[in-house]
Amino acid sequence: MNISLRVSSTWRARTALIVLLALILGALLVPALAPTDPRAIGDALALRFNPPLTFDVERHFHLLGTDGFGRDLFTRMMLAARVSLLVGLAGALLAGVVGIGVGASAAWLGGWIDRVAMAVSDALLAIPRLVLLLVCASLWPPGVVMVVVVLMATGWMGVARLVRAEVLGVRAHAYVESARALGARPQRVLWRHLLPNALGPAIVAITLGVGSAILLESGLSFLGLGIQPPQPSWGNMIADGRDAIVVAPWVALAPGLALIATVVACSFLGDELGRTGNR
Amino acid sequence: MRLLVRRLLDSAVLLWLVLTFTFLLLRAAPGDPAALLIPPSATAADAARARAELGLDRPLVVQYARWARDILKGDLGQSFVQRRPVAQLLAGALPVSLGLGLSSLALTFLIGMAVGAVQAARRDTATDTVLTVLTTSVYAAPSYWLALALVACFTYGAARWRFPAVLRLPAFGIHDPAGTSSGFGAAVDVLRHAILPVATLTAIGAAGIARYTRTIAVNLLRADFVRTARAKGVPGVTIYTRHVLSNALPPLVVLFALALPGVLAGSVFVEVVFAWPGMGRLMVTAIFARDYPVVMGAAALYAALVILANLAGDLALPILDPRRRA
Numbered sequence: 230m231n232i233s234l235r236v237s238s239t240w241r242a243r244t245a246l247i248v249l250l251a252l253i254l255g256a257l258l259v260p261a262l263a264p265t266d267p268r269a270i271g272d273a274l275a276l277r278f279n280p281p282l283t284f285d286v287e288r289h290f291h292l293l294g295t296d297g298f299g300r301d302l303f304t305r306m307m308l309a310a311r312v313s314l315l316v317g318l319a320g321a322l323l324a325g326v327v328g329i330g331v332g333a334s335a336a337w338l339g340g341w342i343d344r345v346a347m348a349v350s351d352a353l354l355a356i357p358r359l360v361l362l363l364v365c366a367s368l369w370p371p372g373v374v375m376v377v378v379v380l381m382a383t384g385w386m387g388v389a390r391l392v393r394a395e396v397l398g399v400r401a402h403a404y405v406e407s408a409r410a411l412g413a414r415p416q417r418v419l420w421r422h423l424l425p426n427a428l429g430p431a432i433v434a435i436t437l438g439v440g441s442a443i444l445l446e447s448g449l450s451f452l453g454l455g456i457q458p459p460q461p462s463w464g465n466m467i468a469d470g471r472d473a474i475v476v477a478p479w480v481a482l483a484p485g486l487a488l489i490a491t492v493v494a495c496s497f498l499g500d501e502l503g504r505t506g507n508r
Numbered sequence: 509m510r511l512l513v514r515r516l517l518d519s520a521v522l523l524w525l526v527l528t529f530t531f532l533l534l535r536a537a538p539g540d541p542a543a544l545l546i547p548p549s550a551t552a553a554d555a556a557r558a559r560a561e562l563g564l565d566r567p568l569v570v571q572y573a574r575w576a577r578d579i580l581k582g583d584l585g586q587s588f589v590q591r592r593p594v595a596q597l598l599a600g601a602l603p604v605s606l607g608l609g610l611s612s613l614a615l616t617f618l619i620g621m622a623v624g625a626v627q628a629a630r631r632d633t634a635t636d637t638v639l640t641v642l643t644t645s646v647y648a649a650p651s652y653w654l655a656l657a658l659v660a661c662f663t664y665g666a667a668r669w670r671f672p673a674v675l676r677l678p679a680f681g682i683h684d685p686a687g688t689s690s691g692f693g694a695a696v697d698v699l700r701h702a703i704l705p706v707a708t709l710t711a712i713g714a715a716g717i718a719r720y721t722r723t724i725a726v727n728l729l730r731a732d733f734v735r736t737a738r739a740k741g742v743p744g745v746t747i748y749t750r751h752v753l754s755n756a757l758p759p760l761v762v763l764f765a766l767a768l769p770g771v772l773a774g775s776v777f778v779e780v781v782f783a784w785p786g787m788g789r790l791m792v793t794a795i796f797a798r799d800y801p802v803v804m805g806a807a808a809l810y811a812a813l814v815i816l817a818n819l820a821g822d823l824a825l826p827i828l829d830p831r832r833r834a
Contacts, residue, residue: 352525355818356811359773360791364533364807367795444650448777451652452792467653471781478660485653492648 245497248490252310259307264289268308268459270298278477293483296469306484309461314491316373316456317443320380324442325435327381328388329428335389336396337419347393350386358383362445366454376455380442388434395427402426433503440495447488463488512823519819526811530804531575535568584808585801589794594805597790602809604682605779605786609771612706616713616771617764623714624721625748631726639718647715652777655708659781662704677703680783705782709774713767720763724756731755758829765821769814 279295281302293302335346353361365379399405400423408418443463449455450464458465463484470481559565566574578585584594623643627636646654659679666676678684678701683694728734729752737747776788783789787806794802 348525351522352529355522355526355815356529356807357769357773357814359776360807360810363776363791363795364530364803367798367800367803368533440648444648447650448652451650451777452780454795464650467650467656471656474656474660475663478656478664481656482653482660485650485657488650488653489645489648493644496644496648 239501241497242501245494245501248494249498252314252487252491252494255307256310256314260304260311268300270300278473278480280477281479281483294477294479296466296473296480302466302480302483305461305466306463306487309463309466309484310487310491312373312456312460312462313443313446313464313488316376316380316446316462317439317491319377320384320442320446321435321438323377323381324384324438325388325431328385328434329392329424329431331385332389332392332394332431333396333419333424333427336393336400337415337423343393346389350389353383354386359445359448362449363452363454366449371449371454371457373456373460376446376449380445384438384442388431388438391430391434392427395430396423399423399426430503433499436502437496437499440492440499443488443491443495515819515822519815523812523815526815527579527808528572530807531572534800534804535571584805587794587799587802589797589799589802594801597802598787598805598809601785601787601790601806604784605772605775605788608702608705608709608775608778608784608786609768611702612709612713612775613764613767613771615706615710616717616767617760619710620714620717621721621760623718625725627718627722628725628729631722631729636722640722643715643718646711647719649712650777651708651712651774652781654711655705655778655781658704658708679704682784701782705775705778705784708778709771712774713771716767716770717760717763721756721760724759725752728752728755758825761824761828762821765817768817769810772810772813 277295277298279291281291281294283294284290289301291301291303293306296302296305331346331350335343361383362379365382366375369375369379405418405422408422413421446455447462447464447467450462451468453465453468456462456465458469466484467481470477470479470484473480582595584598586592587594587597590597623639627639630636662671662675662677662679665671682701683697684701734747734751737751742750772788775786776792778784779786779789780792787809791803791806794800794806
């Protein structure tokens with residue numbers, strides 16, 4: 230893809246790609262290779278709340294210290310990265326697919342379908358996304374699937390508006406008219422001519438959406454309405470550390486650093502994609 | 509004038525759609541809506557009576573009509589847990605959230621615009637790069653994480669690094685339970701309790717506004733009319749106030765309206781972490797208590813605030829931007 234080549238040439242995009250790759254590798258390898266099981270609870274009283282960069286009584290080194298059950302924070306953080314990254318990616322991608330579908334059909338079919346789709350998206354946009362997520366999370370039982378579905382249901386509106394505007398704009402171009410004049414069927418015009426040319430802004434929005442989906446998932450999990458322990462996610466790890474914030478602040482603060490790094494990387498990547506797309 | 513009426517009508521329709529959506533969502537949820545709308549502790553006989561009272565045994569259209577009538581009367585239902593009208597609970601929590609939100613929104617814009625202006629003036633220097641990395645990171649930080657970091661700093665850190673008494677800011681609650689309840693002392697107490705929550709919300713908001721301000725100001729500083737002004741010898745300060753600021757304000761006012769939902773959502777977490785009795789905490793507590801009338805009422809009120817803010821932004825735009833006066 231020439232987009233990815235052009236993107237990797239700026240320092241922001243390079244940093245973002247390196248951070249994301251390191252996180253993915255860490256998420257895959259660290260929990261598998263760790264000397265201690267990140268899920269198992271050993272001698273909690275002796276091992277708990279080890280500060281970062283210290284050895285515990287069993288002579289295991291802890292890069293980020295241990296939590297209230299004596300588990301290694303860094304290993305757990307990387308285990309949580311699996312869930313957090315997957316949920317964010319899946320939520321944003323699915324929301325993007327729904328948004329592209331709704332936006333393209335609204336612009337293409339027009340009439341009452343367009344009006345209804347845009348009214349629904351306006352109404353949903355009027356509710357802050359977190360509030361919408363909270364309402365849904367309160368109605369359906371918590372878990373990974375619920376979080377992904379709710380992220381999809383509350384995240385498609387922005388992409389739908391973008392794609393609708395793009396399709397309407399592209400439709401006015403001469404090559405679309407020529408394709409029609411040459412006898413191309415409507416579906417072919419939509420798939421071959423309109424969508425490929427209208428997708429650029431949607432891809433940028435989806436990339437930026439990954440970051441906000443990860444943030445929202447962590448928020449729900451922090452409140453106890455998202456990913457449920459013992460399955461670690463960055464949000465519920467921060468919630469775990471909240472009670473110990475006065476004695477061992479690193480338990481709550483360390484997972485947040487991974488979260489911030491991921492979201493910054495996603496926004497750098499999205500910005501750069503947007504910039505190269507606009508050239 | 510016609511524009512005003514049209515925008516008011518649009519907003520009213522939108523609010524009605526949102527309210528209808530909360531009505532439908534409650535009925536689309538798995539299980540019997542009666543189970544959601546009737547206290548879990550009710551006996552079978554109580555449940556049957558309540559079901560008839562709430563009209564849940566009637567067709568959906570009838571339920572909708574009843575619900576609409578109640579809404580128009582300002583009746584949002586009764587909280588199961590607190591046994592008080594939802595409207596009354598929300599009225600108690602709203603001032604806390606609004607106070608928190610509006611004071612941080614004002615600070616957000618002051619600080620954010622200042623940082624963005626500094627970045628634009630020193631663009632592509634080390635100062636600019638450092639501020640860009642800083643604002644991007646703070647903007648990406650979840651509000652509850654930033655809140656906890658501040659709590660850690662003023663509890664764990666205050667003990668460890670021996671902060672002086674003035675700097676030992678309270679990290680929980682809206683006032684000191686043992687303190688005076690009225691007068692100057694109480695006001696100072698609330699202000700001291702407000703510093704950390706407001707700082708959390710302001711930091712995240714200001715980081716976002718700084719990024720926008722930088723982009724807008726950099727583009728304006730490159731504009732032809734700024735170059736002309738420079739060439740004819742207009743002093744730097746006048747360029748910034750007359751030419752850059754007056755052109756940057758309209759898009760920032762739109763942003764002001766768009767920033768409100770983010771601040772409100774952020775305040776949900778900040779209220780939870782700092783134990784402030786606002787709407788966000790009311791809503792989260794209600795979710796855990798399965799107190800659905802309160803959950804839906806709070807969601808509707810949040811939506812109403814966002815719609816109002818957008819309306820206000822739209823109406824303020826022509827005042828600031830002569831080109832929009834039709």
